[in-house]
Amino acid sequence: xxxxxxxxxxxxxxxxxxxxxxxxxxxxxxxxxxxxxxxxxxxxxxxxxxxxxxxxxxxxxxxxxxxxxxxxxxxxxxxxxxxxxxxxxxxxxxxxxxxxxxxxxxxxxxxxxxxxxxxxxxxxxxxxxxxxxxxxxxxxxxxxxxxxxxxxxxxxxxxxxxxxx
Numbered sequence: 001x002x003x004x005x006x007x008x009x010x011x012x013x014x015x016x017x018x019x020x021x022x023x024x025x026x027x028x029x030x031x032x033x034x035x036x037x038x039x040x041x042x043x044x045x046x047x048x049x050x051x052x053x054x055x056x057x058x059x060x061x062x063x064x065x066x067x068x069x070x071x072x073x074x075x076x077x078x079x080x081x082x083x084x085x086x087x088x089x090x091x092x093x094x095x096x097x098x099x100x101x102x103x104x105x106x107x108x109x110x111x112x113x114x115x116x117x118x119x120x121x122x123x124x125x126x127x128x129x130x131x132x133x134x135x136x137x138x139x140x141x142x143x144x145x146x147x148x149x150x151x152x153x154x155x156x157x158x159x160x161x162x163x164x165x
Contacts, residue, residue: 025082034072036152041071044145046079051090051137053129079144090136091129098132 016024032039046062054061058080066076083090099106106125 025078029075029078030155032072032074032152034075036149036156038070039072039075039152040145040149041069042066042073042075043071043079043148044141045069045071046076046081047083047144048137048141049076050080050083050087051094051140052133053091053094053126054133055087075148083140083144090133093136094129094132095125096132097135098128098130101131101135102128104128 042062045065049058049062049065052058052061059077062076062080063073065071066073098104102124104124106121106128
């Protein structure tokens with residue numbers, strides 16, 4: 001038996017216009033259940049995790065943090081992948097800030113950077129990137145929380161007004 005893939009369940013579809021894809025993402029976000037604080041907490045944590053050098057594990061880490069801080073797990077997943085296009089910038093910034101703060105003088109050729117090369121360079125590079133990433137991730141994570149909270153507060157307010165009429 002061959003199962004067909006249900007394209008309507010995908011958040012982003014290739015071949016559609018960016019405007020239509022953005023509309024689909026917004027529709028999916030509006031469907032998230034929970035109070036605005038929980039949804040915003042999950043989104044903020046997901047965006048925060050995206051700034052840390054945890055790429056193969058970022059979804060798992062976002063879900064774990066959402067569980068610990070009682071945020072929306074679905075919003076954490078969405079947040080961890082919404083910021084994915086800027087991961088290279090986060091990683092470079094994480095490395096530079098971490099080495100600066102820790103006083104390391106490790107030079108990495110950024111033109112041929114890969115996860116395996118970072119691991120081969122040792123734990124000092126990984127520790128520097130985690131330190132820098134945690135600090136860099138705070139601002140976008142907090143901004144993601146605040147923006148999501150405001151948006152969902154308005155959405156829930158409109159929904160309750162429409163139910164009352």
